[in-house]
Each structure stands twice: as structure tokens, then as C-alpha cells.
Amino acid sequence: MTKTVRQVAIVALVFLAAYCARLVYRDFHPTALFLFADVGQGKCILVVAPNGKAMLIDAGTQTYGQDGKEEKFAQKVLSQFARIGVRKLDVILVTHPDKDHCNLVPILVKELQPHLFWSPVGENPEIEWQSVKAAITNNYTKTIVARLGQRLWLDARNGMWVEVLAPPVSIVPKVSEWSPNDASTVLRLKFGEISVLFTGDVGEMGQRWLLGSGANLQATILDVPHHGSKHNLETFLSAVRPKIAVISAGRQNPFGHPDPSTVEVLKRLGATIWVTGEQGSLLVKTDGHSLNLTSLQ
């Protein structure tokens, strides 16, 4: 063996060892990501399991009549997703069919081709929701309707799953008697010691039902209901007792979100509060025990 061949072989072995070490490290340190994207006055949350499976929960913004705003925010979130390695989606869940939760979905469905659309129980005659229904009528997306008790394993090997906690089954035939917000799909995710509660815009009626349902509402991270509006019960927030409370609300929005009373309760509970419109998109990395929070531009 010549000296050069030996040197090349040594370099190759070093690279191989580093590659193997990385694989072993990844296997022993499975990491999940949660991205709470800043989409102005709306909501858009991406969950990435350690195995790479990606689930989007809501994707919408208030456009206030400005043309092209959906496109602008859709491109922004697509570039953020790409930066954390997400170029395809496995699941899209829309919590309820209001435009500030779904008007980016048609663009994202086209670009990211999800296998599964997890539909809300409600309906909405508005063009934005009708466009979502048209977009998911394709040959790569299957649709199921969210039902209480459904459980989806995002990563069985690393123990990450989500479960539907609401709305109640009894709401389905009379969804119009509940406000569309209260009919939001509520999900609880579990990964190691970390839990996350995703709430859409569930209001006081839905929160009261959740409290009475007997479900474990405690969560490390709370996607605060309804952009942090005043329609948040202190008893509900106390039952969740979040360490991190994320409020998806646009800077200087005309709705006064988040409401000072809701922020006050969350502060009293000791939660770290993140408002997307003020602090930008939040990226949470976790190995199921510790949490690492960074801002993503």
C-alpha cells in the first residue's frame, strides 16, 4: 500500500466513523421539533417527529382584504419548513374551518403533498374553506374526520403520538348549536416527558366541556386557545399548567389579542409566554426531557 493510498484510507475511515457515531447519537437522542410559525393574525404549527414524520396543524392568516397575503405567508412558512428539513408533509390537520386557520392550506397541499388530511367536524360556506376541500381532492391525500378518542402514532419507535380530546361526539349532528370555535379539534401530543396541547380556537363552552371530560389536560407546552383572547377560562389554563404558553397573534391586531387577563393568568401560573407577532416564529427542540427554544426568522 502506498503512502497516499494509506492516507486516503485513513481519511475515509475517519469519515465513516464520524457518520456511524452520528447515526448512533441520533438513535439514542431522538429529537422532535415544534415550529409555531409567525403568520400574522392566524395560526400555523408544524410538528416533526424524531423519525422525520411531519404534521401540520392549521395554516391560515387574516388577510384584512389585502391581495396576495396568503401567498406571502405561505412562501415564508415553506422556507422555514425547508430550513428544518421538511419538504413533504405526512398529515395536515385543520382544527376548524375558519380562514385564519386554513387559507394557506391549498398552497401547502400543492407544495408538500400530504398523505392524510385530518378534517374538522364543522363546515363553512366561505371560499377559503371551499378551496381547502378542492385542494385535498387529489390522488395523493386521503381524508378522515377528527373524532374523539382517535390516536395517531407519529413515531411508534420513539413513542410519539397524538390523541383527539375534543370536540365531543354529541356535537357532530348539531355542530351549528356550538360556535365553530368551540367545535375546534383539540389534540394532545405525548413524547417522553413532554406533552403539548393544541387547541385551535376552542372557547369557554368547549373548555368547560374539556374540563368535565376527565381527560388529562396537563401539558408542558400550550398552544393557547383563540390567539390568547379573553375567552380563556382560568380553570382551564390552571388545569393545563403549561411551562411554555405560545400565543399565535399578529402584532397590533384589531382584535386586541392577546387579552391582558389571559396573559396575567398564564404569568401567574409561571408559564414562559411567547407571542408570535412580537417575538417571531418559535422553534422548540426536545429530546422528550429538556426543551430548547429559539426564534426562527
Ligand SMILES: [Zn+2]
Ligand atoms: Zn382563529
